[in-house]
Amino acid sequence: MKTVVVKCGGSVLKELSQSFFDSMNALIADGYKIVFVHGGGPEINAMLEKMNVKSEFKNGLRVTSEEVLQAAELVLSGSMNRKLVRMLESQGIPAIGVQSSDQGILQADFINQKELGFVGDVTAVNKEVLQLFLEAGLLPVLTPIAKGPDGTVLNVNADHAAGAAAYALQADHLLMVTDVPGVLKDGELIPSLTASETNELIDSGVISGGMIPKVHTALKALESCGHVHIVSGKKPFYENETWHGTLFQKEETV
Numbered sequence: 422m423k424t425v426v427v428k429c430g431g432s433v434l435k436e437l438s439q440s441f442f443d444s445m446n447a448l449i450a451d452g453y454k455i456v457f458v459h460g461g462g463p464e465i466n467a468m469l470e471k472m473n474v475k476s477e478f479k480n481g482l483r484v485t486s487e488e489v490l491q492a493a494e495l496v497l498s499g500s501m502n503r504k505l506v507r508m509l510e511s512q513g514i515p516a517i518g519v520q521s522s523d524q525g526i527l528q529a530d531f532i533n534q535k536e537l538g539f540v541g542d543v544t545a546v547n548k549e550v551l552q553l554f555l556e557a558g559l560l561p562v563l564t565p566i567a568k569g570p571d572g573t574v575l576n577v578n579a580d581h582a583a584g585a586a587a588y589a590l591q592a593d594h595l596l597m598v599t600d601v602p603g604v605l606k607d608g609e610l611i612p613s614l615t616a617s618e619t620n621e622l623i624d625s626g627v628i629s630g631g632m633i634p635k636v637h638t639a640l641k642a643l644e645s646c647g648h649v650h651i652v653s654g655k656k657p658f659y660e661n662e663t664w665h666g667t668l669f670q671k672e673e674t675v
């Protein structure tokens with residue numbers, strides 16, 4: 422079974438193009454099983470603004486108080502997940518919404534409760550449940566809210582959640598779909614990156630904000646995934662068995 426984990430950024434959800442869905446259908450036609458994970462950054466920001474709650478980011482991760490957690494879960498589970506499932510269904514894709522904290526589909530532990538609050542890193546994945554969906558021909562759409570310790574739920578950066586799902590499923594591809602064509606430098610797309618090149622771009626400040634958890638996830642995923650890409654949701658990402666965007670590659674061993 423060829424598997425792809427697709428992470429769709431909240432950043433691009435409203436702007437997903439027809440060609441994005443055509444690429445999704447092309448993958449399905451080529452025999453790929455797809456697990457979808459979504460974010461919800463801009464909508465969570467809008468909700469927090471309405472609630473008059475300040476939100477702060479550290480290294481691209483949202484500092485999450487109990488209040489922020491409640492707002493994030495409301496937006497992710499109640500709005501973003503619903504919208505995405507309906508969009509996929511309207512394109513003939515058999516999507517099914519999944520709350521990742523149920524049945525410990527995603528299990529997480531605090532990263533640093535003092536600094537980040539209710540933010541988790543995935544420690545385990547109930548891949549058996551995900552495989553049941555895939556075997557039934559369904560495309561699970563996961564929220565990035567995980568089961569935490571002692572009855573808590575934790576906010577997980579959706580890039581990290583997707584990386585963990587890809588690792589657990591030993592996925593062939595990890596695709597992170599966002600609002601830019603890939604990793605950019607001076608406005609130009611960088612077609613491929615190794616770990617050392619990526620780290621240089623972080624050090625020099627070219628890669629910042631929400632791109633940081635994305636490239637960290639990409640580099641970590643290289644350990645288990647053959648193919649890791651950051652692509653735009655505004656354009657086709659897969660045509661005639663060719664992938665677009667920034668491809669992450671292992672260092673050349675000389």
Ligand SMILES: Nc1ncnc2c1ncn2[C@@H]1O[C@H](COP(=O)(O)OP(=O)(O)OP(=O)(O)O)[C@@H](O)[C@H]1O
Binds near residue numbers: 462579598606632
């Ligand atoms: N070198 C870079 N190349 C491209 N984008 C970059 C770079 N450095 C920082 N970014 C920022 O990263 C953003 C993408 O990450 P962001 O977290 O905002 O979106 P997302 O992960 O797709 O959505 P969500 O966080 O809602 O899931 C881009 O819109 C851009 O502003």
Ligand SMILES: [Mg+2]
Binds near residue numbers: 462580
């Ligand atoms: Mg992000």
